[in-house]
Amino acid sequence: MAPSSTSTKSSKPIIIFVIGGPGSGKGTICERLKTKYGFTHLSTGDLLRDEVASGSELGKELNQIMQSGKLVSNQHVLNLLKRSIEKNLSKSKGFLIDGYPREINQAIEFEKQIAPCSLVLYFHCSDTVMMERLINRGKTSGRVDDNVETIKKRLQIFHSNSDPILEYLKPKLAKIDGDKSIESVLESVELVIAKLMHV
Structure with missing residues (x-):
């Protein structure tokens, strides 16, 4: 395998939403x-949780916002x-x-402040399948949001926000x-990424 070029920094990074x-x-x-x-996987939820766990000043501020039930600002997420x-x-x-992005404004600001996105992978899934998977996950995950009522709300929010994005x-x-x-989905995704990597 050829060593990665040192010009990576100056060239546009591959960004996949x-x-x-x-x-x-x-x-x-x-x-x-x-x-x-060899991609880096960034989940905004994980980044927020890691920042809170670090005990930094920003982490304390984010924790207060989340505990009060408010949404963390787009700018905080973008900075992370x-x-x-x-x-x-x-x-x-x-x-x-x-x-990410969860709403159109996040997509616009990300491309403006960080870099243009190279590709968007959209996993189109029926509500029935998503509901089943989350309920099954809830049996072992211990996540408070893996219950029927919360899942319905999360799906509703997702649909209303994702169409404009x-x-x-x-x-x-x-x-x-x-x-x-998973194997079939992975196969489809790999075909798309193979095209992207050869451009």
């Missing part, structure tokens, strides 16, 4: 892609993403941004059938 409803399999597929392609991308730029083949990012969009098995 990974969009899909809760339970659409985004996280699972991202972990596989990370291993296979930017910091992680810059930190991993020289050693990463690309970035999988998992579950998908329209805005349409030229870069690859729609993947997320109802299929």
Whole structure:
């Protein structure tokens, strides 16, 4: 395998937005892609939780916001993403941004402040399948949001927010059938990424 070029920093990084409803399999597929392609997998939820766990001043502020039931500002999330991308730029083949953008404004600001996105992987999954997966996950995950009522609300929010994003990012969009098995989904995604990597 050829060593990675030192010009990576100056060239545009590969940025892949990974969009899909809760339970659409985004996280699972991202972990596989990370291993296979040497990508960095960034989940905004994980970045927020890690910052809170670090006990930093920002972490304390974020914790207060989340505990009061408010949404963390887009700018806070963008800053965390930017910091992680810059930190991993020289050693990463690309970035999988998992579950982001959640609304159109985030997509616009990300491309303005950080870098244009190279590809959007949209895991299209039926509500029935997502509901089943989350309820099954809830049996062992211990996550408070894996219950029927909360799942219904999360799906509703996802649908109302994702349509404008998908329209805005349409030229870069690859729609993947997320109802299929992990192996089938992975196969479809790898075909899309192979094209991207050879451009």
